[in-house]
Amino acid sequence: MARPDGHRKTEHRRRKCIEYTKRWRERNWEAYLKSHREYMRKNDRRTMESRRHALENPEKHRAQYKLKNALWRRRITRPSVCQLCNRQCKPQAHHHDYSKPLDVMWLCRPCHYAQHGKRTHVWREGDPL
Numbered sequence: 133m134a135r136p137d138g139h140r141k142t143e144h145r146r147r148k149c150i151e152y153t154k155r156w157r158e159r160n161w162e163a164y165l166k167s168h169r170e171y172m173r174k175n176d177r178r179t180m181e182s183r184r185h186a187l188e189n190p191e192k193h194r195a196q197y198k199l200k201n202a203l204w205r206r207r208i209t210r211p212s213v214c215q216l217c218n219r220q221c222k223p224q225a226h227h228h229d230y231s232k233p234l235d236v237m238w239l240c241r242p243c244h245y246a247q248h249g250k251r252t253h254v255w256r257e258g259d260p261l
């Protein structure tokens with residue numbers, strides 16, 4: 133009589149896969165940025181530019197990532213008006229302190245540009261906010 137152990141093998145493989153994914157996620161930011169670097173290589177110049185920017189500003193990138201996560205998990209919600217000019221829009225998140233990823237100002241595009249204009253950094257499409 134054949135032993136029906138085929139199922140157990142599949143289950144084992146599935147668990148291994150989950151383990152692997154979990155471990156990957158638990159790795160530090162170096163791993164995350166490294167995967168980005170690899171991803172970056174496959175992309176066009178324009179995307180590469182903004183990715184490079186992200187890699188050169190890991191603090192900023194991390195803040196952006198955490199914010200996206202919070203939005204996705206609905207821990208915070210995006211308002212429908214700009215906090216500076218009250219214009220109805222889909223405002224962009226502006227970080228004034230990257231060590232506080234969820235502490236953001238919601239700004240329409242012109243206001244966001246203006247905020248960055250006050251500093252030396254010029255915000256471009258695709259940049260971390």
Ligand SMILES: [Zn+2]
Nearest residue numbers: 214217240243
């Ligand atoms: Zn505005």
Ligand SMILES: [Zn+2]
Nearest residue numbers: 225226227261
């Ligand atoms: Zn900004």
